[in-house]
Amino acid sequence: MEPDLSVGLRNWRLASPVIAAAGTFGFGEEYAELYDLAILGAVVTKTLTLCPRAGNPQPRLWETPCGLLNSIGLENPGIDAFCQEILPRVLRLGVPIVVSVFGDDPEEYGELARRIPPNVAALELNLSCPNVPGKSPVLAPTEVAARVAAARASWSGELWVKISPEGDYLGSALAAQDAGADAIVAVNTFRGMAIDLERRAPVFANVMAGLSGPAIKPLSLRIVYELCGVLHIPVIGCGGITSGRDALEFIFAGAHAVQVGTANFLHPLALPRIIREMQEYLRSQGIRNIEEVRGCARKR
Amino acid sequence: MSPLEFREAPVLDQREVAPNIFLLRVGGEFHALPGQFFLLRAWGLHPPLSRPMSVFDLSPGSLSFAYAVRGEGTRLLSRLRPGDIVQVLGPLGKGWSRAEGKVALVGGGMGLAPLLFTAKVFGRPLHIFLGFKGEPFLVEEFLPFGEVYVATEKPGYPGAFLGLVTEAFEPRGYAAVYACGPRPMLEALYEKCRAAGVPLHVSLEERLACGIGACFGCTIFTKRGPVRLCREGPVFRADEVFDGARSFRGT
Numbered sequence: 001m002e003p004d005l006s007v008g009l010r011n012w013r014l015a016s017p018v019i020a021a022a023g024t025f026g027f028g029e030e031y032a033e034l035y036d037l038a039i040l041g042a043v044v045t046k047t048l049t050l051c052p053r054a055g056n057p058q059p060r061l062w063e064t065p066c067g068l069l070n071s072i073g074l075e076n077p078g079i080d081a082f083c084q085e086i087l088p089r090v091l092r093l094g095v096p097i098v099v100s101v102f103g104d105d106p107e108e109y110g111e112l113a114r115r116i117p118p119n120v121a122a123l124e125l126n127l128s129c130p131n132v133p134g135k136s137p138v139l140a141p142t143e144v145a146a147r148v149a150a151a152r153a154s155w156s157g158e159l160w161v162k163i164s165p166e167g168d169y170l171g172s173a174l175a176a177q178d179a180g181a182d183a184i185v186a187v188n189t190f191r192g193m194a195i196d197l198e199r200r201a202p203v204f205a206n207v208m209a210g211l212s213g214p215a216i217k218p219l220s221l222r223i224v225y226e227l228c229g230v231l232h233i234p235v236i237g238c239g240g241i242t243s244g245r246d247a248l249e250f251i252f253a254g255a256h257a258v259q260v261g262t263a264n265f266l267h268p269l270a271l272p273r274i275i276r277e278m279q280e281y282l283r284s285q286g287i288r289n290i291e292e293v294r295g296c297a298r299k300r
Numbered sequence: 301m302s303p304l305e306f307r308e309a310p311v312l313d314q315r316e317v318a319p320n321i322f323l324l325r326v327g328g329e330f331h332a333l334p335g336q337f338f339l340l341r342a343w344g345l346h347p348p349l350s351r352p353m354s355v356f357d358l359s360p361g362s363l364s365f366a367y368a369v370r371g372e373g374t375r376l377l378s379r380l381r382p383g384d385i386v387q388v389l390g391p392l393g394k395g396w397s398r399a400e401g402k403v404a405l406v407g408g409g410m411g412l413a414p415l416l417f418t419a420k421v422f423g424r425p426l427h428i429f430l431g432f433k434g435e436p437f438l439v440e441e442f443l444p445f446g447e448v449y450v451a452t453e454k455p456g457y458p459g460a461f462l463g464l465v466t467e468a469f470e471p472r473g474y475a476a477v478y479a480c481g482p483r484p485m486l487e488a489l490y491e492k493c494r495a496a497g498v499p500l501h502v503s504l505e506e507r508l509a510c511g512i513g514a515c516f517g518c519t520i521f522t523k524r525g526p527v528r529l530c531r532e533g534p535v536f537r538a539d540e541v542f543d544g545a546r547s548f549r550g551t
């Protein structure tokens with residue numbers, strides 16, 4: 001018998017613990033040309049804002065050893081164009097759609113949450129984008145609480161909060177939990193930078209950029225391990241996962257599910273492969289249900 | 301449009317046609333339009349991104365790429381031997397289509413890569429201008445498909461124009477011009493084509509991550525607003541990407 005990979009979140013059961021991470025998977029339509037997205041737990045959309053954004057100038061991508069720096073700058077068509085033109089199409093892809101949003105202040109989060117139709121699976125608050133000029137991705141726990149509370153007041157469905165790995169991430173996650181989050185997504189990219197020796201200037205116009213990919217996996221895993229020790233809501237691990245074994249490390253650390261971003265660029269069929277590898281591991285170990293091994297590596 | 305496909309293709313052969321310039325042929329039945337490209341990868345975690353390569357040639361049973369070794373990715377590609385496996389994603393992007401009448405293709409250095417398959421599909425009447433910094437390469441491949449003119453900045457190549465290809469080329473009289481090469485070459489060409497009232501189509505480059513339109517890593521700012529080079533390009537009408545677009549700096 002195939003091992004059961006489904007996992008229960010607070011209000012919802014995911015068919016699989018593997019979720020496509022925001023900003024790396026468009027709105028799902030491109031990867032749907034390559035494989036059936038129904039095997040995924042969910043797809044998180046590119047982060048949407050109230051007004052359309054053109055994003056940052058080139059260059060937007062830079063490679064580091066086993067890592068990727070990006071400075072996209074939240075390019076997106078705006079929440080209204082998304083809800084009217086794109087969402088009806090992507091709701092037909094046969095996979096739960098989680099809508100990611102970013103606002104400048106608590107009011108904007110409230111407004112964004114009000115505009116999301118109830119037929120999306122969850123709302124993910126991006127409280128951690130490192131690529132918005134003039135804005136720090138690191139919020140104080142009080143600022144996190146205000147944003148989550150504002151969104152919670154106008155969205156009654158499943159609410160995920162994606163936090164930065166920097167600053168007081170434990171305090172921020174606890175504040176989000178208290179303000180009504182149903183799950184914490186940990187983590188977004190780490191701020192990094194690169195300098196162009198020819199130009200003697202930072203590579204990116206915005207100086208700092210977000211570091212993702214295998215290079216950050218030990219760091220994101222550590223944060224997920226810490227969070228799972230203090231939170232009572234589910235944690236969704238994210239950062240550097242490229243294989244089924246990587247994903248299982250997060251589950252063993254206590255995560256309910258994982259999000260995978262950069263790995264999609266390393267291999268366009270990375271997510272189906274990760275799911276297959278998780279299944280093979282569980283089968284080889286005689287584990288019938290992935291929930292049996294959640295948190296099994298935690299020191300008691 | 302041909303459906304997007306991901307494959308693991310065997311290397312049929314690879315040869316160094318000039319110093320640091322390689323011709324790589326992989327096996328399989330592929331489809332593509334002139335101007336389209338594929339993402340190639342033949343390594344593990346590093347470098348993280350796959351490398352975009354234009355279709356150099358497409359025949360029953362094989363697909364070839366012509367590339368210059370620039371850094372780690374192309375160095376790894378250049379080590380592939382017959383029987384090795386390459387991951388191939390594509391065809392990607394939009395191709396370019398032929399205007400009726402006499403058209404010209406202009407390539408600068410490695411920018412000739414997308415032009416051979418273009419020449420093959422476009423057919424005559426066709427003039428092909430190839431510019432080089434030093435010794436010309438791969439010129440003989442183009443000879444069956446049109447009138448070929450060669451320019452080089454280094455003296456000593458009989459029959460070649462001594463200087464820049466943009467100096468050798470005169471756009472008047474062509475229904476359209478299709479070009480690929482370094483940005484300054486394309487901009488110089490655009491000035492000439494605009495003055496002559498001849499439409500210019502250019503193939504552009506940015507770093508790509510997903511290659512399929514999902515990450516917004518390759519966005520360039522055009523007259524119609526931001527577009528994803530990998531999806532809406534890599535070929536554009538020059539007036540869409542060179543006029544007015546440069547002043548736009550993002551949000």
Ligand SMILES: Cc1cc2nc3c(=O)[nH]c(=O)nc-3n(C[C@H](O)[C@H](O)[C@H](O)COP(=O)(O)OP(=O)(O)OC[C@H]3O[C@@H](n4cnc5c(N)ncnc54)[C@H](O)[C@@H]3O)c2cc1C
Nearest residue numbers: 352353354366367368370371372373374413505506507534
């Ligand atoms: C759609 C498309 C089609 C292409 N087709 C071909 C082709 O047919 N033949 C061919 O030889 N090359 C082609 N290229 C360029 C090729 O993809 C790059 O040269 C290659 O990715 C470099 O990889 P690398 O690891 O060897 O070098 P890297 O180590 O990544 O870079 C080496 C040097 O090149 C610069 N560089 C790398 N990529 C780019 C870029 N996209 N834009 C500007 N500068 C860059 C870097 O700054 C660095 O100085 C194409 C690019 C695109 C976007």
Ligand SMILES: Cc1cc2nc3c(=O)[nH]c(=O)nc-3n(C[C@H](O)[C@H](O)[C@H](O)COP(=O)(O)O)c2cc1C
Nearest residue numbers: 021022023047070126188212213239240260261262
């Ligand atoms: C190109 C790119 C774009 C991203 N865009 C977003 C985004 O719009 N919203 C967001 O919350 N996270 C965004 N991220 C962060 C990822 O969702 C993820 O949190 C991070 O990359 C770490 O996971 P990974 O190592 O699996 O990529 C982006 C990452 C990359 C590489």
Ligand code: FES
Nearest residue numbers: 509511513516530
């Ligand atoms: S490379 Fe990802 S959108 Fe073009």
